[in-house]
């Protein structure tokens with residue numbers, strides 16, 4: 001079974017659309033040093049997390065400079081999951097994990113699979129993404145899924161696949177990588193920072209459809225039942 005996270009929600013209406021579509025998790029982006037239409041303030045992030053219904057897992061996505069900043073952000077926003085971009089080493093991740101109640105996800109560059117192996121013991125899951133030179137996500141770019149499939153198959157920690165996913169390619173991505181979860185931000189937007197509810201629904205349906213086919217033993221490259229398009 002594959003899980004689905006929709007990232008970069010900036011308002012309550014999109015939060016409801018994500019929940020209605022049947023996603024497992026929602027991401028709220030705050031305190032990142034890059035210019036992105038998906039960023040909200042930490043106070044707005046706290047309000048969005050607080051507005052999420054009980055069975056939708058909330059994720060704070062952030063790029064803090066220090067361990068203390070990471071802990072402060074998590075304490076302030078109180079998400080279920082803390083997703084950290086940046087270069088924290090395993091000792092720093094351990095320290096953050098000790099001090100926050102949230103589960104910890106470390107983002108690694110898809111071009112650096114060794115880093116996934118280095119950080120995995122210190123976190124609850126690893127998110128493999130097509131990050132930019134600063135380590136930020138939301139690039140809308142896919143990467144070498146075969147390399148990420150190798151990471152997913154050999155790592156003890158759950159692997160979340162991100163980077164350039166969309167309603168059109170997510171089923172193929174699930175087939176190729178067999179990840180614990182898939183994550184999308186820009187691929188389900190109608191404008192920067194605003195989700196397209198139809199695209200969110202199609203993304204979730206196509207991801208879950210592909211995951212179900214794998215479970216049924218039909219992930220054999222044969223044509224699937226017609227997918228849902230936005």
Ligand SMILES: O=C(O)c1ccccc1NCC(=O)[C@H](O)[C@H](O)COP(=O)(O)O
Nearest residue numbers: 007036136137138140163164184185186
């Ligand atoms: O989405 C952003 O703008 C962003 C900026 C800075 C740090 C993280 C960011 N996104 C984090 C995510 O988890 C995205 O869902 C992930 O990078 C995939 O993005 P996309 O390629 O646009 O689907």
